Amino acid sequence: DAMVIQNPRYQVTQFGKPVTLSCSQTLNHNVMYWYQQKSSQAPKLLFHYYDKDFNNEADTPDNFQSRRPNTSFCFLDIRSPGLGDAAMYLCATSREEAGISYEQYFGPGTRLTVT
């Protein structure tokens, strides 16, 4: 089945130690997203890639970076994690054609703990 895969499912990192979360997709979608979801809150969009074009949300901290080396993979890098960055990180993909963006498909998420 076509799907969105996130690795690892659980990640523990130390305060200030860089961490990378991974997302891959077999849907061949041209748009990939990263969301942060804190406990009992809605997902919050951090940034997205339309093909190789990176689109950052205005309120996304500089501490968060992303890379998309090819259509299938996208990475979330947190350069210096703080305690406030502990959250579930969700990757999603969608197809966009002629300026119209269709539904987003989500991966299972990576639960990040910062100690």
Added chain:
Amino acid sequence: AQSVTQPDIHITVSEGASLELRCNYSYGATPYLFWYVQSPGQGLQLLLKYFSGDTLVQGIKGFEAEFKRSQSSFNLRKPSVHWSDAAEYFCAVGMEYGNKLVFGAGTILRVKS
């Protein structure tokens, strides 16, 4: 700017009872509307979507939703709830052009036997 309101933070229903989760949106143009479900510790699963056409849309797991433009609503319904439906439900609105989804705060559904 678009926004989504889910007025009920928690809802408890008995197994076998009917369910309606409310969603109101604010958006000036034609909205794309979605309902997602999230089980604890999991990602979001798409239940159904509305882009255009028939205002009553059918989704997976026996869910349906009705788009009412006059009320700016997109309420989710299920005629008979199962214990496995206990989860958090998010309504979301997307712009016709652009990639951003705006989510409501979510409604936690509890099912009692």
